[in-house]
Amino acid sequence: MKFYRIDDLPPYVFATVDQLKRQLRREGRDVIDLGFGNPDIPSPEIAVEKLREAALNPRNHRYSVSRGIDQLRLAAAEHYERSFGVSLDPETQIASTIGAKEGLAHLMWVLVDRGETVVVPTPAYPIHRVAPRLAGATVVTSRADGGIEALAETVKASRPKVVIVSFPHNPTTAIATAEDMQRLVDLAREQEFLLVHDFAYADVAFDGHKPPSILAADGAQDCAVELYSLTKSFSMAGWRVGFVLGRADVVGALAKLKSYLDYGTFQPIQIAATVTLREAPEYPVEVCEIYRSRRDALCSGLARAGWHVDPPRGTMFVWAPIPVQFKDLGSLEFALRLARDADVAVSPGIGFGDGGDGHVRFALVENEQRIGQATRAIKKLLDQ
Ligand SMILES: Cc1ncc(COP(=O)(O)O)c(C=O)c1O
Structure with a gap:
């Protein structure tokens, strides 16, 4: 059957990483999900x-x-x-x-x-x-x-x-x-x-x-x-x-x-x-402070892994250029590699359109301790 308007939409590449994440979790792996930008901070x-x-x-x-x-x-x-x-x-x-x-x-x-x-x-x-x-x-x-x-x-x-x-x-x-x-x-x-x-x-x-x-x-x-x-x-x-x-x-x-x-x-x-x-007009200030400390934890953890990313001045994301040794993989393959070999799910930049393929996006939706766990696993992968 022909479905109007949606048949022409490109496949949702984020679903590929998500599928792998779910499969790994079913196998008992503790995948840290920094892919989907779904806020984990409680509402006021x-x-x-x-x-x-x-x-x-x-x-x-x-x-x-x-x-x-x-x-x-x-x-x-x-x-x-x-x-x-x-x-x-x-x-x-x-x-x-x-x-x-x-x-x-x-x-x-x-x-x-x-x-x-x-x-x-x-x-x-x-x-x-x-x-x-x-x-x-x-x-x-x-x-x-x-x-x-x-x-x-x-x-x-x-x-x-x-x-x-x-x-x-x-x-x-x-x-x-x-x-x-x-x-x-x-x-x-x-x-x-x-x-x-x-x-x-x-x-x-x-x-x-x-x-x-x-x-x-x-x-x-x-x-x-x-x-x-x-x-x-x-x-x-x-x-x-x-x-x-x-x-x-x-x-x-x-x-x-x-x-x-x-x-x-x-x-x-x-x-x-x-x-x-x-x-609760001040609630956004508290929310923002949580994202800031997560941003710092992620950027400094990545820097320790040799992956240097400029700390963003806004949003709840870190937009990270793919490390040179993995550049040729493209963002989807690299994201799959991060999930498979480091138990970290991120969003492949290509999912955001042309010009995105050189990057992956980390969403700051896990606490600092989990972010630390993620960057230590990434370090192991990058050190190999
Ligand atoms: C740029 C941008 N606009 C809109 C949204 C969705 O906002 P809402 O939950 O208000 O629909 C998001 C969520 O990730 C976003 O990044």
């Missing part, structure tokens, strides 16, 4: 308490609203003002989404159609290139390591309707300054495209870097929307709470589409998210 206690309390009230068992309850959108507006210095109208400029991923995917449905182009840096988080394709658009990639200059050239050559960017960046961990954001917004206005900024790592940055919201740039609210999520910042991955914020007609269009598709996140979750944003 207040979120769990409020969820429990709200779930006990039958009124909250009914359909909710797909664009988010009023108080949740208001809490998101307060959070943006406090954290990023951005003022937004919660009525017209904010809609809640079922995580950033759902928001981004459905956003493409209202933004692009066949014959239109979306520019996406490569490598990137897979949904960035898949979502425009699912919506029928043509995807043109720009080398992520070429930075904003490369992006500007690609834009000028391909005249896209939409450009998707994301800083701090998964997987490359690249960060952007407020000046970089302003350059992107200026480019969007000059070249007349809509800028979509995935801000999933808004609060995960180190060594004094404070990631700027693109919506803080002059003129951004006329040409940009941003996706913000509680997944990483508040370690609430499974709750599925995110927002699309910024240019009002775009936010409104997504809210209208979603009103046909869903009834929003379960209302007790929306209530718990509202209270969390208001009463």
Whole structure:
């Protein structure tokens, strides 16, 4: 049978490493999984308490609203003002989404159609290139390591309707300054495209870097929307709470589409998210500190193994160039080798698209002791 849209999607290369991991575990091996970026840090206690309390009230068992309850959108507006210095109208400029991923995917449905182009840096988080394709658009990639200059050239050559960017960046961990954001917004206005900024790592940055919201740039609210999520910042991955914020007609269009598709996140979750944003605004700082110490443990452990990687200034990942002696294997074979011979699962860079094959990505989702165990095993492999 022909399955539309998904038949043309490339195979998910991460599944290959995952399969091997599961097979090794079945054989009794203790594989340390630094592959999938699935946060292991508990969600704030207040979120769990409020969820429990709200779930006990039958009124909250009914359909909710797909664009988010009023108080949740208001809490998101307060959070943006406090954290990023951005003022937004919660009525017209904010809609809640079922995580950033759902928001981004459905956003493409209202933004692009066949014959239109979306520019996406490569490598990137897979949904960035898949979502425009699912919506029928043509995807043109720009080398992520070429930075904003490369992006500007690609834009000028391909005249896209939409450009998707994301800083701090998964997987490359690249960060952007407020000046970089302003350059992107200026480019969007000059070249007349809509800028979509995935801000999933808004609060995960180190060594004094404070990631700027693109919506803080002059003129951004006329040409940009941003996706913000509680997944990483508040370690609430499974709750599925995110927002699309910024240019009002775009936010409104997504809210209208979603009103046909869903009834929003379960209302007790929306209530718990509202209270969390208001009463645990410092939680992202604690989360970030945990990732920082894991980052240090991983980078110093890898350095002891002779594998030198610059410590990232943002995200919960380390993007590591494949050591020279293994370079020819490519990232998938090297990742399989790490799993088989060192009991460490990582994500092969090729899974993030062209330009990713020279790297593997470590996700900082195990504690420092386990990270130490992983780097000692890697050292043994590299010393052979
Ligand atoms: C760049 C990026 N965007 C979005 C997501 C998913 O966010 P959410 O859980 O809010 O859908 C991730 C998760 O890994 C990500 O790396």
